Amino acid sequence: MVVKVKNLVKRYKELIALEHFNMEVEEGEILGLLGPNGCGKTTAINCILSLLSFDKGEIEIFGKKMTPNSYDIKKQIGVVPQEVSVFDNLTVRENIDYFCGLYIEDKNLRKQYVEEAIDFVGLKDYVKFHPKKLSGGLKRRLNIACGIAHKPKLIFLDEPTVAVDAQSRNFILDGIKKLNEEGSTIIYTTHYLEEAEMLCKRIVIMDNGKNLVSGTNEELKAMITTTEKIVVGFSTIDGTQVQEIGKIPHVIDIEKREEDYVIKFENGLNNLSNLLEFIKKNNLTYTKLYSQLPTLNDVFLELTGKELRD
Amino acid sequence: MKNLFRNCMYQEKNLYRDKTFVFWSLIYPLIMAIFFYTAFNGIMNIELEKIDIGIGAENPIGFILEEIELLNVHKISEDKANEKLENEEIQGFIDNDLDLLVLKSGVNQTVIKEILDQIKQIGKLNVPIENFDFTVDYIQSTNQRADAIIIIFYALIAMVSTYGIFPGIETVSLIQANLTNVGKRINITPLKKKDFLLAGVIVSLTLNLLSNVVLLIFVKYLLKIELFTEIKYSTLFITIGNLFGVALGILIGSSNKQSINVKTLLGITITLVLSFFSGMMSPDIKILLDRKLPMIGKLNPISIITDNLYRINLLENTQYAMKGIMILGVYCIILILVSYGFLRRKTYDSI
Numbered sequence: 001m002v003v004k005v006k007n008l009v010k011r012y013k014e015l016i017a018l019e020h021f022n023m024e025v026e027e028g029e030i031l032g033l034l035g036p037n038g039c040g041k042t043t044a045i046n047c048i049l050s051l052l053s054f055d056k057g058e059i060e061i062f063g064k065k066m067t068p069n070s071y072d073i074k075k076q077i078g079v080v081p082q083e084v085s086v087f088d089n090l091t092v093r094e095n096i097d098y099f100c101g102l103y104i105e106d107k108n109l110r111k112q113y114v115e116e117a118i119d120f121v122g123l124k125d126y127v128k129f130h131p132k133k134l135s136g137g138l139k140r141r142l143n144i145a146c147g148i149a150h151k152p153k154l155i156f157l158d159e160p161t162v163a164v165d166a167q168s169r170n171f172i173l174d175g176i177k178k179l180n181e182e183g184s185t186i187i188y189t190t191h192y193l194e195e196a197e198m199l200c201k202r203i204v205i206m207d208n209g210k211n212l213v214s215g216t217n218e219e220l221k222a223m224i225t226t227t228e229k230i231v232v233g234f235s236t237i238d239g240t241q242v243q244e245i246g247k248i249p250h251v252i253d254i255e256k257r258e259e260d261y262v263i264k265f266e267n268g269l270n271n272l273s274n275l276l277e278f279i280k281k282n283n284l285t286y287t288k289l290y291s292q293l294p295t296l297n298d299v300f301l302e303l304t305g306k307e308l309r310d
Numbered sequence: 311m312k313n314l315f316r317n318c319m320y321q322e323k324n325l326y327r328d329k330t331f332v333f334w335s336l337i338y339p340l341i342m343a344i345f346f347y348t349a350f351n352g353i354m355n356i357e358l359e360k361i362d363i364g365i366g367a368e369n370p371i372g373f374i375l376e377e378i379e380l381l382n383v384h385k386i387s388e389d390k391a392n393e394k395l396e397n398e399e400i401q402g403f404i405d406n407d408l409d410l411l412v413l414k415s416g417v418n419q420t421v422i423k424e425i426l427d428q429i430k431q432i433g434k435l436n437v438p439i440e441n442f443d444f445t446v447d448y449i450q451s452t453n454q455r456a457d458a459i460i461i462i463f464y465a466l467i468a469m470v471s472t473y474g475i476f477p478g479i480e481t482v483s484l485i486q487a488n489l490t491n492v493g494k495r496i497n498i499t500p501l502k503k504k505d506f507l508l509a510g511v512i513v514s515l516t517l518n519l520l521s522n523v524v525l526l527i528f529v530k531y532l533l534k535i536e537l538f539t540e541i542k543y544s545t546l547f548i549t550i551g552n553l554f555g556v557a558l559g560i561l562i563g564s565s566n567k568q569s570i571n572v573k574t575l576l577g578i579t580i581t582l583v584l585s586f587f588s589g590m591m592s593p594d595i596k597i598l599l600d601r602k603l604p605m606i607g608k609l610n611p612i613s614i615i616t617d618n619l620y621r622i623n624l625l626e627n628t629q630y631a632m633k634g635i636m637i638l639g640v641y642c643i644i645l646i647l648v649s650y651g652f653l654r655r656k657t658y659d660s661i
Contacts, residue, residue, distance in 0.1 A: 012660060046661060049498045051487050053657040068657055071500040079498045085491035089327035090320060098320045102499040105312065130327075146495070 001063070002027050002154055002185045003048065008057035010043055010209075017043045018054070018209040025154075025187055030180050032200030033189040034296065040209040041189040042082055045158055049079060061154065075103055078152030078184075082159045084143045086131050093118065093127040096145045103150035117149035120175060137168030144172065148179060155179060157188045161195065173199060193296040205300060212303050217296070224302040225252060226294045228265040230275055233287040237261075241282055248274050260288070313501075317509035321484075325477055325517060330574070335477070335521040339470040340528055346466060347533050350459045361418045364391050364403040371408065371429050378425065461620055463529060463537055465590035468615035470525055471551030472584075474518040475577040478559020481510025482649070483570050486563075488658045490570075503653060507560075514556045515549075522548055540622040543631045547622075550638045551615045555581075557645035564652035581612070588613035611638055 003025035010018040018040050025031045033041045046052040048059055050068045059066045061073050086095045097114050104110040118124055121141035131139055144160055157176065161169045176199060180186050190196055196203050197217055204214040213220060242261070246254055250268030254261055265271040272291055279286060301307055325331055360379075364386045365372050376383045384400060391403035391411060401418040403411040410426055412419045483489045485506050487497040496506060529535050538544045558580070562573050587610050589596030600607050607613045618634040621627045 050657055051494065051497055052661060053659055068497075071502070074498060074500045077498065079495065081491060081494055083491045083494075085495040087320070087324045087492060089324045094320065094323065098316075099495070099499065101313075101316050102496075102501045 001025070002061065003187065004058075004060040005044070005048060006058045008044065008047055008054055008059065010040075010047055010052065010054045016209055018047065018057075021057070021206075021209065021211055023204055023211060023214075025185060026202075027185055028180070028183065029201045030176070030186040030188055030199055032196035032203040033187060033206060034193060034196045034200075034203050034300075035191065035206030037191055039206045041191075041206055042158055043209075044206070045156055045187070045189060049077070049156065076153045078147045078150060078155045080144050080147035080155070080157045080160050082162065084131065084139045086139075086142055086146055088131055091128050091130055092123050092134070092142055092145075095131070095142060096149050099146040100149040103152075113149050113151060117145040120148070120178075121145040122171060135165075137164045140164050140168060140172065144175065148184075151182075151184075153184060155184050155186045157186060159189055159191070161190070161192065193300075197296055203296070205296070205303065207300075207304050213299070220296065220299045221294050224294060224299050225266045226264045226298050226302065227267045228271050229292040229294065229298070230263045230265070230272060230289065231257075231260050231292060232263065232275070232279075232289045233260045235285040235287060237284060241284065244282070245275075245278065248278055250274075313505060314509055314512075317501075317506060318513050321481065321506075321509055321513045322517065325480060325513060328480070331476055331480065334574070334578070335470075335473050335518055336524060339466065339473070339521065339525045342466055342470075343463070343525060343529055343533065346459070346462050347535070350462060361402075361421060362400045363422055364394055364400040366404070366406040368406045369404060369408075370406070371404075374429060375404070375425075380421070381425070460535065460537060460624065461593060461616070462590060463535060464619040464623075465585055465588050465612070465616045467522070467525065467529075467537070467548065467619065468551060468588065468612045469581055469585040469590060471518075471522055471548045471615060472555035472558065472581050472612060473521065474514050474552045474555030475559035475562065475581065476574060477510070477514030477517060478556040479563040479570060479573045479577060480559075481507065481514060482560045482563030482653070483573075484510070485653070488567060488661050489563075494661065507653070511556055511560075514559070515552050518552050518555065519549065522552070537619075538623050540626070540628065543622045543628055544619060546635060547615050547618050547631075547638075550635055550642070551611070553642050554611055554638055554645070557642045557649070560649045561645045561652075564649050584610050584612040588616045590616075609637075611641055614638060 001024055003023065005021060005023040008018050008021040009016070021040070021044055023031075023033070023044070033044065035041055043052065047054045047057075048061070048066065050059075050066055050070070061070070062076065064070065064073060066073055087098065090098060093114065096117050097110065100110050100114050100117070104113060118127060121144055123138065123141055123145065126134060126138060131142060134142065140160060144157075147157075148155060160176075161172055164172065173195065176186060176188065188196070188200060200217070202214065202216055203220060205212045205220070213223060215223070242254060245251060245261075245263060248263075250265045250271055251263055252266045253264040255264070256262075263275065297307060360382045362382045362384060363375065364384050365375060366388060367385050369375075369385075372383065372385070375381055384394075386394060386400075386403070388403075388405060391400070394400045395403060395411070395413045401412070401416075402422040404422075404426060405411065408426065408430060410423055412422070484492050485496060485503050487494040497503075526537070529537060559577060562576055566573075568576075585591070586595060587599055587606055590612075596607065596613070607617070614634045614637055618631055621629075622631055
């Protein structure tokens with residue numbers, strides 16, 4: 001086990017930021033810490049990194065207790081904080097070289113690592129730029145380069161794609177996959193469920209300082225009753241007919257979303273053909289009709305009663 | 311050691327590319343020097359103009375007065391004296407009985423009176439006035455100088471020597487995870503706080519001393535004001551002033567969670583108030599404090615530096631120098647110890 005967090009409790013006076021939070025990260029995996037803004041993801045990371053004090057709990061990294069003085073553990077960790085954390089008056093190359101130099105003493109090796117990091121984040125054309133001259137997306141890439149240039153075994157990425165344009169976002173996500181392929185274990189916090197689904201081998205879903213569930217994408221989706229969603233846009237339909245749809249086998253909920261209806265089914269076969277038969281029988285016409293598998297948002301919705309996007 | 315050098319190098323780059331730092335540590339002292347030079351130089355270099363005086367035709371000391379370069383002597387009758395005094399054609403009239411008549415008081419009238427009193431005094435010594443050589447200066451000249459503008463410049467140098475306060479604030483902000491994002495990042499690297507801080511202190515001291523050197527060169531070669539005759543003690547006072555500034559900056563930086571701008575403002579206010587009490591804006595304030603609350607002058611670090619620079623360079627008196635250095639040294643130790651108390655915590659309650 002690379003990281004083991006047991007019963008972590010963190011209070012800010014009356015506010016409970018983390019309530020018996022547990023997490024285990026295995027070597028070589030990308031673990032996603034998913035939850036809405038303010039649910040305690042960053043607090044958990046800061047406690048794990050010994051930046052924040054905590055009231056209760058145990059934290060182990062690489063099998064050793066993590067403390068502020070655990071410099072041998074810190075040497076193997078790379079952190080990409082949520083905010084861009086670089087020196088404003090150093091250039092791109094100087095920033096990466098400075099932070100890499102805190103881990104790598106050998107000058108030649110450091111030089112090689114710095115160049116690799118610059119290539120990795122695609123900042124080759126900007127090496128002499130100061131951070132304030134970079135766009136938001138490029139600043140985020142620099143932030144990442146400063147955290148990973150020393151090739152750490154364990155990387156914490158705290159919402160690295162917040163406020164980033166689509167191009168930089170894809171670049172960052174591809175880079176994270178590559179880092180993992182090169183052998184780094186990654187802990188990735190995000191409130192974007194698509195990113196977690198796409199990137200993470202295992203996901204911990206958090207809300208109100210607690211970890212609600214954890215497992216692979218498939219395991220999490222298997223935990224909920226909704227197994228299929230069919231979205232239909234009807235030309236015309238009255239209230240009685242909508243109620244009738246609810247009687248189709250395995251339908252558990254009908255939700256009106258703008259002009260469309262989202263019909264949720266529990267585990268069962270032929271859901272789509274059953275619905276099409278109902279449409280035909282009632283002489284209804286539709287403008288669109290498609291089937292969806294449940295998302296992590298559905299998992300979150302079923303567990304908490306609210307949308308992850310809220 | 312290698313790590314220390316790298317930290318120094320990058321911190322120096324980061325600091326000296328900071329426009330705010332460059333302004334306060336390099337440009338602002340030069341502006342102040344030019345301001346003081348312009349404001350006070352005119353006051354201190356008053357060129358005395360010749361004073362017009364009237365004397366009676368039979369005035370017994372008329373021939374002596376005519377010899378004095380400062381005076382323009384006009385022989386006039388007593389009747390016309392009043393008219394000329396009213397028209398300010400003459401500043402005073404000395405009659406044949408050596409009585410002085412003036413219509414108002416002022417510097418010129420005082421000068422005339424002093425000259426007249428001196429001549430009368432010599433007369434009373436029964437020395438024949440013809441035998442008295444007025445070209446002989448009976449005051450032995452030494453190299454002791456007194457010039458108010460120089461004292462103001464010592465106060466300015468004392469103030470800017472404490473400007474290590476600004477890099478001190480900057481350095482400590484960069485190591486505190488609850489103050490800056492860079493601080494957060496550094497705290498999760500294997501770099502120890504004390505190593506970063508040591509590099510910060512070295513860089514702060516070096517850069518501020520360099521700024522001081524620039525100011526001193528500017529004052530010496532461009533404003534042509536000679537300030538230092540005693541280099542050893544002067545260097546010691548400026549260096550310890552720098553150390554005091556850096557230590558105070560570290561304390562201001564570490565003791566509260568205000569923004570760096572608020573802290574910089576606090577640093578400026580503290581140095582300006584201490585400089586004000588040390589007489590930088592007006593020597594009268596210092597005289598008043600020395601009379602009413604002498605302890606303030608004795609404890610004010612900028613006063614200690616100003617007074618000692620004045621004593622050792624103008625009066626050639628090094629008697630109190632060690633005492634001053636020791637007081638400043640104690641200040642530095644106290645500031646560093648209190649800062650250590652704030653900085654030693656390893657984790658934060660909130661970020």
